[in-house]
Amino acid sequence: MWKAKTVTETKKRYLPMLGHVAGKRSAVTCALKCDNACAKGVCNTSENNYFRDIVSAEYSRRRMMGLGGAGALALMFGGGAAAAEAQVGLAPAAKAGHIAGNRSKLKFDGIKAVPNNVDDVVVPKGYNWDPVIRWGDPLFHDTPEFDPENQTKESQSGQFGYNNDYLDIIEIPGSKGKRAVLFANHEYTNEGIMFPPDMPVERQREVAMAAHGLSVVELERKGKGQPWRYVRGAQLNRRFLMHTEYELTGPAAGSDLLKTQADPTGRIVLGTLNNCAGGTTPWGTVLSGEENFNQYFKVAAPTAEQRRYGLTSANPSRGWHIPEPRFDTDRPEGKNEDNRFGWIVEVDPFDPTSTPRKHTALGRFKHEGANVTIAASGHVVSYSGDDERFDYLYKFVSKGKYREGDKKHNMTLLAEGDLFVASFKGNSPQNQIDGSGVLPTDGAFDGTGHWIQLTRDGESLVPGMGIDQVLVYTRLAADAMGATKMDRPEDVEINPATGKIYMACTNNTSRTRTQVDEPNPRANNRHGHIVEMTETGEQTSTEFTWSVILVAGDPAVDESVYFSGYPAEQVQPISCPDNLAFDSAGNLWVSTDGQPGTIQRNDALFRVTLEGKERGKVEQFMAVPIDAETCGPLIHDDDGLVFVAVQHPGEDGSWGAQRSLFPDYVQEGRRAKRGDAALPRPAVIQMFKGMNGHVKR
DSSP, rough: OOOOOOOHHHHHTTTTGGTSSSOOOOHHHHHHHHGGGGOOSSSSOOOOOOTTOOOOOOHHHHHHHHHHHHHHHHHTTTHHHHHHOOOBBBHHHHHHHHSSSOSSSSOOOOOOOOBTOOSSSSSOTTEEEEEETTOOBOSSSTTTOOOOOGGOOOHHHOOOOEEEEEEEEEOEEEESHHHHHEEEOOOOHHHHSOOOSSSSSHHHHHHHHHHHHEEEEEOOOTHHHHHHEEETTOTTTTEEEEEEEEEESTTTOOOOOOOOSSSSTTOEEEEOOSSSEEEEEETTTTEEEEGGGGGGGGGGSOOHHHHHOOOOOSSOOTTTTTTTTGGBBBBBGGGTTTGGGGOEEEEEEETOOOOEEEEEEGGGGOOOOOEEEEOOEEEEEEEEEEEEEEOOEEEEEEEOOTTOOHHHHTTTTSSSSEEEEEEEEEOOGGGGGBBBBOOOSSSSSSEEEEEEEEETTTTTTTTTTHHHHHSSHHHHHHHTTOOEEEEEEEEEEOTTTTTOEEEEOOOOOTOOOOEEEEEEESBSSSSEEEEEEBBBBTTTTEEEEEEEEEOOOOTTTTTOOOOTTGGGGGGGOBOOOOEEETTOOOOOOEEESSSHHHHHOEEEEEEOSSSSSSTEEEHHHHHHHHEOOOEEEEEEEETTEEEEEEEEETOOBBBBBOOOOOTTTTTBBBOSSSSOOOOOEEEEEEEESSSSSSSSO
């Protein structure tokens, strides 16, 4: 394990991303989080057409074979006028007509953009913030207190993990708002700032492994509207580690593609890797998406399938294959092990003895997350983005139907069902989509779309691929069926007030002018955009309409920005939309990942009005500290609370030259009492009305 002593050494170590990131965006983050994905070749080298290309006869023939004539025609021509004019299926609240403009219960004056050299959490005037839980906080009575100079595998296994990403807080029934359970996942580690340089390499690896995974933590408070505190030693507290058993479910479970030397059944996986966003089900379980799992595996000569998932012949920097041969795919112990990651994980946070599951029916790719809704028919519908340049948006529809109050039955719904991938078609002449971001003459980037079916009733609909191949190599199946290449589709959320779907496309600087299309209208897309989708009929429909509601950037310097017609000079600059959330009035909240490089501002959380005269208005609610990312936004406006998971603060520092002291800032000339270490600690924070600034302890 390489050990950095200075910031300069750290930057040299992660040289592959220097020159590929703009401004002061941390190259260290790019190396540790996604293995320098943007500095490498595009994984999707399929012949999928961009909309400006002519569909070849052979390509059309293959799509006809896979979908049937009517399905292929609908795919190629966007479903026609019938799809565009069909009645929109809206949630009851929207049909009742009470959603009109921004009626958020959270009142605030938007803050100004915060420069990317500020090490502070900035909140609106009249608001306060405080940590709920931090990396290293002990979850159990017998867990040692956090001691960064003497961390061990055993201590970290009982402490809150590193780099929290997805977040939810679910009230415990019957507690009258005084008790809740917090779920968070832990995406990756930064050993260069976590450990002193003289800590043995082997020990660093052990602690880093234990800092990955998931955490479930009980919370308590005095009453509604009050801030939360975590409860050490609570009954529901749990850590999910790299040797926790996960059960594989669905049609691919037991496949030869998932069998290993240690698990000849192909049904039990140890651990979960690189978890990003997630979702919470109507029956009270939590979903988490395994994302950039490829970077943990050693492979000498990647197969075509492995290359499509980003595995390369470069030795993984964390070196986990040294203590655990299963991460070396060239050894007998590692055969097929990489196929056992890249899934949606389901966890029951209310049962500390339960076995978490990986659902193969939802497909294997770099899941940003998964969000579930119940269609009018009772079927469960889940949406998930594949966070890679030129990859796809997916939808899953369950075979069974939801039963109110029957948790045991409902926990089977993600094991069986049909998987779809999205095809988008614009409605403007292609010569008006020139890559500049200038709107076409109809005044909007919009059109129709079709859900291409990949599986049906446990069978493959992809010519030449069996059901297990479609689910294990889902990217290749979607390539073969002609899905639309998107600009890093990340979080996908359903608006509870309207039933519309929102997808954050974070960015894609690799898209050229010859590759632009109406759903991805900007070449060299550094700032990203957000797509609004409306299913035709209910959520199980195979047709939808769509429009780009936000083309991100800084209006002061970028003419290509678009905010649904709202005056650009009246919005806050925003770049790289990542995670999405909603408040009770149906307003969209957007967290960012990349602003320090693209617009030289700290990453932040924004509110976007979706209805009425102020549709498209962007207001900044808060900003996270230097080098940090805003993850897991959670809006509990009924309580007057907003939560975010602050990930990788001070990322670009080193043990001897830390760039952040979040969240235990020096106060009144002394270190804060909670936490003696002068180093940053990723943490879940809560924001609420009160004295302005950080709570003093």
